[in-house]
Amino acid sequence: MSETAQLDVALSSQPALPVRDDEGHINPDFLRVVEAAIASKDSFQLRKLAGSLHEADAGDLIESLSEGDRSAFVRLLGDEFDYTALTETDDAIRLKLLDELPNEDIAEGLGDLDSDDAVYILEDLDKADQAEILGELPYADRAQLQKALDYPEDSAGRRMQTEFIAVAPFWTVGQTIDYMREARDLPDSFYEIYVVDPAFHLLGAVALDKVLRTTRDEQVTSIMTETRHAVLATEDQEEVARRFERYNLVSSAVVDENDRLVGILTVDDIVDVIQEEAEEDLLALAGVGDEEISDNVITIARSRLTWLVVNLATAVLASVVIALFEDTIEAMVALAVLMPIVASMGGNAGTQTMTVAVRGIATQELGTRNMLRILRREVLVGVLNGTALAVLIGLTAWLWFQSAGLGIVIGGAIIINMLFAGLSGLLIPIALDRVDVDPAIASSVFVTTVTDVVGFFAFLGIAALWFGLPF
Template identity: 45%
Template sequence: MSDSDTETRPVSEDEGEGLEPHHDRDNRLTPDFVDAVLDHVEDGDAEGARELVRPLHPADVADLFELVPGDRREALAGALAELLDGDVLAEMNDWVRDEVLRALEPAQVAALATELDTDDAVAIIEDMDEDEQRAVLRALDPDDRAAIEEALSYPEESAGRLMQRDLVAVPEHWRVGDVLDYLRRTDGLTNDFWEIFVVDERHHPVGTCKLSWLLRTPAKIPLGDVMQREQTLIPVDMDQEEVALRFQKYALISAAVTDDSGRLVGMITVDDVVHIIQEEAGEDVLALSGAGDGDINEPILFTVRTRLLWLVVNLGTAIIAASVVGLFQGEIAKFALLAVLMPIVSGMGGNAGTQTLAVIVRALATNQLTSSNTWRMIAREFRIAAANGGSLGLLIGLGTFLLYHNPMLALTIGMAMLINNLIAGLAGVLIPIGLDSARVDPAVSSAVFVTMCTDCMGFFSFLGLASLLLV
């Protein structure tokens, strides 16, 4: 086949008519397709619904459940029960999956769990109620139950929950030919692996060997001569975010997981880590805004409770900022323009603080900011704040002078803008670093304190300078 035959090219209008009817041009399920499936379900035509859904990829079936209103998912799950395999559940949104699982019997959930790798099975079972969890575990085979119970014994969001138990490990005294014979003749080996773990007599990992090396090496060569002894080992209790950072830093495809004694107990693959990176990044962004999980499928009451708590905290900080304004009621009464201009100072300080905060939280999350470069980062952000504050101060000062023809008012707001930007820069650095040192997640708590600092100092600097220079 020539290169031109394999090139990706735009789809014309005429060719677009030949696309599969259940997807639009952005590879999303069309509203007409979703409605057609629901119509079959409502008419009691389960077979018709299955015929429509059967060609879909498991990820698309999961999308179908997420697009359907919550009160119709149970009926859809009943109609598509025979198409609901482990791969579909693994792709499903957590909230939607919980709703679907509640519509299934424990034996059905257990049957689905046995189709999955241990890490995916654990992801399905760990969020169930305790009674449902026990019922599903009782329905599992003893070996599967033991593996899942062991995984559930590890902390949430740890490598132990994330790892797969199915891997290929061979002794270091084997030759390449022995390994190839083992792979060809042994039934029940995992199907998806990219490297083989080499272990000593205590089952401690001593190296790894890529499949490509094995296939290109003569059979008589000792495995110890071709394996790579340097490897990244993941402790079983390591937080999943740290696991993702190690995969990213060392460009790993898979990595061995070891217990407290150093024994090989599982492996983590990059496909699991990609999901974790996306999940952790989303959590940090949502935490900064106080939006909770931010999932459009979560119950409304849960969302209200999560957001309201954050808003109540912000109400408290707003009251503190308002009390600062209250200290200068007399000055504002004498010079009404102060009430017009002071929100500009606090608002710009808040924006500057948010910028710095976002950079620092990301640096902390990715281990770019450590104790070795903390002071350098503080100095860097202070210089940035000074440059930005000076520039904004000149702009707002010039604009105020041209608008109101009052040089002292222009000087006041310009100086206040510089001061508040410096405060915003320092708060955006020092608050998340301080919280991180105290073992408090800076993504969750920093925004409240940074906003309080910029609001209070914005009002205090502007009104305080006004009381000295204008009133």
């Protein structure tokens, strides 16, 4: 009996295999059965296995399949494949898969999606493929998607959903309820009903719970609240996410520059934005750009090389400082042994302060109003931690090299470097932000340079003066 036949028998004689294992990963047994169905081109079996998967599970399943099986998986599922699953995959995998599928199939799949998901899939394709796919769609859908794609990248207009419910101000609650019951093109889920004038200017919003609690003959304007948190379509998605967080919003209207309602944003979209922005800042702090797990060796190497070259240049600067004290180090070899300790402690302290500062800038908690207070705090923290470490490292150096003077020298250098680490970790991100340079990307290189240079210069300089060594 072939492996595929054995798997079919096993599948029919046992309860359905769980999609995920106990750790939340795709179940290896389930994956093996899916791979066997793909290998045998068994569309019926594959539809039974994966046709009704949640898009998050389907997205992870696609990532778990080998590169050669992904497009076959989509083709075999046919019209049962939910293209929303592609919003749950890495960018590199999604683009490679879309490149292998016919544009007419992609257009058919996108036609069933909410507009925000369709835009998310389309926006990374090249212009020619975008135009061909949009050309396959009905005019109304094509116009909506094209309008969203015309908004700036990472803007609310790119994230918004153009399916929403808008009613006239003279409608009653009863008319609104009847409309929602009878209309066939309502969004899959919604939380508010928007009230607009004939020119589609946004007047206000009505929460669904108010609709359900109000008598049918009441006008919607009597239970309408003014939309105080409407989002401009060109507004940056990170600013919008902060507004959702600040006011605990579940959804928000999106308007154009003329205050006309063009879409809505819901909290599930904002959760994705928060996650993306957090990942972006985390990767930027390490100098790895927008690297994905699925990227190939050349892409990853190219992404990391730029900042490694910058780090090389700053390392050379630190080496120049060391070279200035070449005779000092030659006269007392113990200095060479202890130098890395001073630089390392300063670098770690600077990174701690820098991380807090970058986060404060990103969340708008750190600004002109409280900068001096935070600066004083970091100075005190640097002095206190520096003093504690100076005592600890000074005693260690004294016992190690039997030299009290050496312990005093390294202790003084530690205090100075910890102080500068706190100052640079705070001031460098603020300065970069003021000149419109992303502090998450550039801060670490400059902070490390400052702590290395100051640490080496302070340690070797104090040693030369204390012991009367040659410069």
